[in-house]
Amino acid sequence: MGVLWRTIHRGFYNRQTTCLSIIGSRNFCSGMGRSDRIRRDNAAVSTSPVNLTYDVFDGKLEKTPLVFLHGLFGSKSNFHSIAKSLVQRTGRKVLTIDARNHGNSPHSPVLNYEAMTNDLKHLLSQLHIAKCVLIGHSMGGKVAMTTALTQPSLVERLVVVDISPAQTSVRTNFRAYIQAMKEVKIASDIPRSTARRMAEDQLRNLVKERSVRQFLLTNLVEQNGHYAWRVNLEAIANHLEDVMSFPEFNTTYEGPTLFLGGSNSAYISSEDYPEIQRLFPCADIQYIPDASHWIHADKPLDFISCIISFLQS
Template sequence: MPAGRQKLSSCRLWDLNARFLSARHSSCISATMNFLSRVLTTRVLIGKPQPPSAAGARCWFSAVSRLGGVTQSHSAAPSTSPVNLSYDVYDGKEDGVPLVFLHGLFGSKTNFHTIAKSLVQRTGRKVLTVDARNHGNSKHHPVLTYEVMTNDLKHLLNQLHIGKCILIGHSMGGKTAMATALSQPSFVERLVVVDISPVPTSGRTFMRGYIEAMKEVQIPSNIPRSTARRVAEDQLRDHVKERSVRHFLLTNLVEQNGHYSWRINLEAISNHLTDLMSFPKFNTTYEGPTLFLGGSNSEYLSSEDYPEIQRLFPYADIQYIPDASHWIHADKPLDFISSIITFVQP
């Protein structure tokens, strides 16, 4: 076994099977968290306490909470042709394997703009930030599943002649990253999964509420952008109570020829919401170094998920950043960057 790559089952989470296997179908698991002094990231020895679900709802913009089912839902048959993805490149001076960032639901590549610039400066590596299909400036398509998003990413990497990368995905992007590593492991030298896990997740009620609220927004033409944002926020307020969530959704408001619209494909997201909450079944494993990085105030990387993480990613390390919510890179950018650098350059 290569140095520094111990199996999850034999190191930090050595007794997961005994502790958690029988609890995988229970409604709640109580665990404890041991913070090792005041460090930038906290390694998990046994587990971590679960915060109230309301806190998760407040910080959950592109992520989702737990769900019982596993199978893909009523989605249409996947398209065999990938779509071309929009991306930004931050060139570094070193020749190391590039870092590729994948955003979450309702997000875009701009979520990682500041993070990418800092990582280029501190590591010298090239960094790519990518818009998923139906998000940002990437093309729209009626199908939105992890299978097609994985194919889109493979197509982009081939286009850019990137044979191997360090793949970093947040929330929905984390699920795409995991699916890519499990189905196309030759592309992934190392994997970072940010505040999500390979288990089905839910949150369809409030997520669908966001979608419906956005669909109902009506903005007059030919008004200043600042006014348009205020008008849109006023209309969202009744259905989207959290100001931070409204502002996040409003990053998708765009103007073209005096008319305002949402740049994300709300119809495709709505039709495939169950697919996005699920995670495909895999009987393969990814044997490369893997980091699951959670926020200590988030509930979307839980001790309940450890057995499935162990099954699919046997060389995974699980860490939590103190005082961070689901949006770790926004809450604690310096800690997030330090965690990435330590993992990328051990």
């Protein structure tokens, strides 16, 4: 499993190379403009964490647990096979978590990094986890970075997967994906396989890549004979700019940090290196060959190997 290394400085790790209804959606627009609505929503963030859903894969060793955070439109199940392998190979407990407005976690009109970080801190406190190894992909990587920068005592080590602490401007088509999902119409009381096929056919015009369509379709769920998207499309659409951006910080996270990118992805570029080094002075960057933005799906064995090497360094 060859690995291509690119190190930004000498860090600790540089030792070697709709008929379809939307579940939980509500109308938050009555008598209020979008900017006013978002300001109102954001005002409640600090006091209103939601109770996130999660899965636990128990390990036998009393070592710091690994906590996985998924990306936009993802869910905790994205990392289930990875989690099972890491439990077997490291003996550590592994948690995979659904972000707010994703998977089975509660819906909220708010979707920004302050809110998602508060949710994570709330969950870790509930589970009596004082310290963890935090591993986040894309949007989850930004949640992980925000947590490390604001609550460094919670994070023993940090892994940021194919994202940087910068504005995400890499030819993203998320707005088109949201619109395509909103326009999907599926009849009730039909087999799931038929519903999925119908949804994919309708997504095809705006979502050209089959792999992306398949990924989005993991959010199609059946409830009492009706099909719906489990993600909160309204909140995602209203806060897409927040998700694409990253908060400004003058603090640093001094712990061991790995930025893990796909060689075929542009989400971590050389232009991001100075800001990575400023915020994460002990960071190193590794790229996995022939991997896209979804590294853990494209190259799961390489991904697992890199995580294990990082834990052992």
